[in-house]
Amino acid sequence: MTGALLQVRNLTVDLFTARTALRPVDGVSYSVQSGETLAIVGESGSGKTVSNFAPLGLMPTGVVADIHGSILFDGTELVGMPEKQLRRIRGGGIGTIFQDPMSALNPALRVGRQIAEVGELHLGLTSMQAEARALELLKLVRMSDPEARLRQYPHELSGGLRQRAMIAIAIAGEPKLLVADEPTTALDVTVQAQIIALLKDLQQRLNMAIVLITHDMGVVAGTASKVVVMYAGRVAEYGTAEQVLLEPRHPYTQGLIAALPLPEDPPGSPFRGLPGAPPILGAPVKACAFASRCPLVLENCTKAVPQLLSISGVSATACHVVNASRLKEPANA
């Protein structure tokens, strides 16, 4: 696994606010090769966003993040890196796209300026050069009428165009890795399809790796080569997109995929779903977090944390039941 562009090993994030302490990410490991797309799937509170943004220093003010483990990006350790160096990586080597382009863009600056800024900061361009590059980038993200868009403010753009502007900013620093947090959730399906096609096209042209954080299995199927399924801050399942989507092994993944409405379901038929509610963030649990909702639950599940055991190739599952049936000796935490 030495060729990986991003190598996350045993990442644990503890967050401390004035009132509470949480562990939204607990012992997460995965790797991304250059030019490939890894999807991180999970519900709200599963830690999928925090695991990516806390190490980059992107946390709300007033929250102290205590990060353990290791994140090797292009051979450099990000955990414990001083803020000054981290700044170069953020927006430079690693570009980010956020869910809601309206709140991520600066409402008081023209779109062109916001894109040019990145070129000035990370590529050392003069403002003239950077503005010219901003125009190129807008063409690259296939924005209609790019010259006019440069001079517009974010509120003058539609949701789809704003997200394109956001992508232009993210790729302006020529990143090797793009972290996209729910890039299409706030968009309509027709626009979503366009943005996904654009991301795939850019990835090929710029040879970028993408970490795609999403809850939409359709988006995963169309883009990712590998998938991490997160539940309550831990990796529940890891594998290739084909394996995870077509032959899910973890009962949570199975439930999520079975919950998708199918064209064969007759109108008026009941919806399939998972019982219960996702866990509330808090102190780490000394058991399988999914046990209370799991149809296969055994006694052991409420007593020990299931280890993420690899089954074949890259695929791995953190489930006592699945792992016990696959291995001769039962998995013990």
Place this chain on the structure above:
Amino acid sequence: MPEAQPLLRVENLVTRFKSVERSKWISAVDDVSITLAPGEMVGLVGESGCGKSTLGRTIVGLERPQSGRILLDGVDLSTLRGAELRRRRRAIQYVFQDPYASLNDRQTIGEAIAEALIIMGISDPAEQRRRIRTLLDQVGLPDALAERYPRELSGGQRQRVAIARSLAVEPRVLICDEPVSALDLSIRAQVMNLFLRLHKDLGVACLFIAHDLALVRQATSRTYVMYLGKIIEEATSAELYARPSHPYSKALLGSIPSADPRIEVTREPPEIFGDIPSPTNPPSGCRFRTRCPHAAEVCASAVPPLVALSPSHQAGCVLAEKFYAESAAQPLPHPAPAPRDIQTMHAR
């Protein structure tokens, strides 16, 4: 089409808003007519900004229509005033998208529901408590929750409370505006099944406003597709999804990604250009023509009327009959086609 007198009939409704530009108006809902039979589940789909929420809000009286009529049991609501209007309108209730915003933080769940009961004329505290228990039970929540505050509840529980509160006044129509889109994937099914059960047990009619097409197809028997303030297609849900006959409906359905990577590899992008245009200045003639791959000169001159394709299927496109005939040529597996079939229809 419902045979009996519809419970709710909206006729040529227009709702306009003042634009930020002087003396300009935005017609968010432009000449829309829909019907809802007693106990019917009907879907209303479209992109954001197409006016689907405004239509719902106008029906419940949260917006004032510019023209057109809203008839409940054949009575035009605009002819009523005061207590009579409030009494009649009570039959239509709204379930909002965001259960984090629609409940008062400072009221317990019991208090929130009791408010609705007071409107119903139930003022006896013991009777109120009994009704609150029944209502919470109907939406699958434990009694104990009546003493809790919304902040102590999860998103799914809050949405259930919002539904219980709507049910307190014994409505016959629920207008559900994206009722599950703010909820987590694994709980959506639970809340959707609640709607299906309420529909079955109480016979409440629902107008489902949503952008999740797969969800609407499974929950409703009939669906309206809205684009830039106008209804552009209407059909039974099964037929709309099998034989979409307006290029916009086709693009919308073709955009739903499948969770199967083998299908996604071969998928063609939907036939649609760009974003929804600004409603301040909608395109002349057919409103979809600026994004339509089939647009011709004729589309710019006049708004295409709704063409009846079958007794329960209408589409507002000059080529609707051609698309409808083409879709029949495709093998139509029963009960509904796989997404692959919809996609090959697009690829051509």
